[in-house]
Amino acid sequence: MARTLTFKIFRYNPYAADSTPFLQEYKVEETQRMNLFAALNYIRDELDPTLMFDFVCRAGICGSCGMLINGRPTLACRTLTGDLPEVIELLPLPYFKMLGDLSVDTGIWFRQMEENVESWIHTQKEFDPAAEEERMNNELANKIYESERCIECGCCIAGCATANVNPDFVGAAGLYRVGRFMMDPRDERNEEQWFELISTDEGVFGCIGMMACGDVCPKDLPLLEIMAFVRRKMSATALTK
Amino acid sequence: MYSENTELFPQASPGGGKSTIAGRKAKRALWTELISGVTGLLLSGFIFGHLILESLSVFGAEAYQTVADFMEKTLPLAQISAVVIPLLFLIHFIYAGRKIPGKLYERKRMLELGHSLKKSKNRWNQKAGEYTTLRRHFETSLWIWQVRTGMLVLALGAFHFVLVIWNIFTDMGINATAGIQAGVSGPRVESGLWLLYLFLGVAIVVHMSIGLYRLAVKWLADTWFDRKIAYVVFSILFWVYLILNFLGVAGLYRVMNGGLL
Incomplete structure (x- = not known):
């Protein structure tokens, strides 16, 4: 009916x-x-x-x-x-x-976030257009593919009370993006550079832990899990070096 | 008076190593987060013990006095706590309080968003096991309650600290000796302080349970102690300690009349 x-x-x-x-x-x-x-x-x-x-x-x-x-x-x-x-x-x-x-327009925010986390491969290598492409093992390629499942709809940012009051906060989408480049062997940024980039109040330690990002994500991405991992990794980097 | 730690020129903070300004800034963010979490954890540990010992007052004045004497005389644990806990309390307030937004419009936005997310469950009628499952979300509202109860604990707890320090270290000008005595605490609570302790206790239990749940999810969500388990564990903890709190206040109220039992 x-x-x-x-x-x-x-x-x-x-x-x-x-x-x-x-x-x-x-x-x-x-x-x-x-x-x-x-x-x-x-x-x-x-x-x-x-x-x-x-x-x-x-x-x-x-x-x-x-x-x-x-x-x-x-x-x-x-x-x-x-x-x-x-x-x-x-x-x-x-x-x-x-x-x-x-x-x-979610694009303005995502563009700014991309600039803030420098969302591109950082490498000193000269690009040689004639050379054969470097190979990546399949397991890692799949992992990177998985971390690119984020469709950037902006639901995690819109649902995040922290992002709503702090325009510089990179949010779950931003941290997820950083994770993708951390995995990529072509990106030459070292641990200290990653630490500076996301162990900040605009990065993972700006997160209050209200968990809305994980709850509203339409793609069911493991956002809370990734952030817990990043927190521990960042702490380990700082405390052991 | 220029110091290279200055916050005045954030755009002049080049990165590239742990000795740079950006590196130090990132380290500071990490430490503030660790300090607020660890002090919260330690204070929760203290509350675990405090509420259990306090609720022993349901067995009457003798039990209460035995516990008090044991904590003060056998071990000097009461005296140590009376100094250490207010310090931790203050540090926790400074470091954890930094996350509370300062401007009214920011708080209104957070409140409205939390309300919208919490109420949305009742505004959808999705059955379980549908194509996309709607997850219940009220953690944003929980955080707002954590801030509210935190403010309550700050005010009422400060009063409690003054009273307890006064009581443990001096004879208060009216008692026979320094230290906690059932004959003084009981009538004091009965004469009206029970209301304050009830509010303080409920506020602490709410604040603590939400805080521990959030801490677990923030640091351990990808391990076996995931969000679902953390939710169950800290819900049980919440109810147990809420009951302990009521028992403690009721026991103190009736402590000179043989407690509740």
């Missing part, structure tokens, strides 16, 4: 001078296995063409449809309306730059 869903959607256009934030209601007939991607597109196609939201892949890979769904940051494309009550409240992810309605 089909339900009539009531969507309460945050409306605000920061670029329009006369815009003030409010919740707008839309009624949508629920269909079988409906997800929020389908529902939001229905609203935009049939009810209100001015509604702004982001989707690209609609399969939980691109990470652009993160939003607060009934109070929780998660991916809209992976959320079935069947998992939600009849009233569904949609707000944009907090903290990120607001583009309008449900659309935020």
